[in-house]
Amino acid sequence: MPDIPFQEGERRAIFVFDSEGDVILENGDTPPSTDDLEKFTPLLETYGRTTRDSEPCDLWALFKREAAMPDGLSFVSRRALPALLGYDFFNRAGIAYQMMNLTAHNKYCGVCGGAMSDHAADRARVCGACGNMVYCAMSPAVIVAVEKGDMLLMGRGVNFPPGRYSVLAGFVEPGETLEETIVREIYEESSVRVKNITYFGSQPWPFPNSLMLAFRAEWESGEPTPDGAELTDVKFFKPDEIPPELPPGVSISRRLIDSWLAKIREALI
Ligand SMILES: [Zn+2]
Known part of the structure; x- marks a missing residue:
């Protein structure tokens, strides 16, 4: 076990992960306190801190595969964390998870x-x-709201839950500018060419290590056609045709969609 030199008042939460990155919570919704560290120690394979001397830090820990789970504790999917405990907690869990992997490797x-x-x-x-x-x-990825008049391009990813659509996204490849990634990814996935790319915002997306860079772009040419590999469907939606099943509110993809909807509605007033 590493020695963890905590200073007074520095402790915040302890993120105990399994190998998949799911997190132990008490009673299904409460993060264990680092004050409970002694209680946890026999259950942990290894642990460390999310270092940064100037600010309070959290602990990351890996649960022993063979350890028995005490009463009241259980693993909760990392995907459930934003809805359960908010984006800040989810993001801190992501930092802890990435520090755990950095240390292990x-x-x-x-x-x-x-x-x-x-x-x-x-x-x-x-x-x-x-x-x-x-x-x-870190793996940078672009996510893009492609607009054509009052319509927005959205697709169905092969691994999406039933009925869900979202704006298109893809990972940056070596040697590419972000603009080149956008043009390539949108064309590969949908056969649509885009122009007039503008920056929207960014969001770290941990588990494992993405940095999402969001943009708006305009349709230039091409009929939306799904590539069949990453997307099973892709089309332009008018505001009143937007499917009810969209990405969770905490994600920047949802913020892109909501921002587009607000802009269109404002233009209609
Ligand atoms: Zn060396």
Whole structure:
């Protein structure tokens, strides 16, 4: 077990994960307090802190596979956390999960083989022998509201829950600007060409490690046609045709859709 040098008043929550990233809560809805750490210790494979010296931090911990779950505690899906405990809690759980993975994959330095430890100020690991630093890997992805007149392009992903549609998204590839990713992804998934790309906002999306970068764009050419691999359906929707099943309110995809709807409705008044 690593020694965790907490200072007074620094503790916030303890995020105990299974290997899938689901989190232990008390009575189905209450995060365990770090004051309970001693109680938890026999149940944990390993634990550490979400380092950053200037602010209070949380603990991350990995549950022992063979440990018995005490009464009142249970794993809750990480996907349920935003609705259950709010986006801030979900985001902190994501930081804890990413720090847990960073630690697990960087016990020893890939350059010199020396032992690595948490960096004092950054969310990073540092080698005690050669100073090599390793940060959490992040995968940038674009998400785009493509507009055509008073219509919005949305598609059905192959893994979506029944009835759900959303705006289109895709991961950035090496060598691409964000604008190039947008043009490529929208065309690959829907056969639609876009122009006049403008920035909307961003949102970290942990589990595992995405950074969502949201944009608006305008239709330039092409009839929406699903690629069949990532999308099973894709089309332009008028405001009164928007399907009832949309991404959860906490997501930036939903904010893009809601913002478009508000803009169209305002134009109609
Ligand atoms: Zn090293």
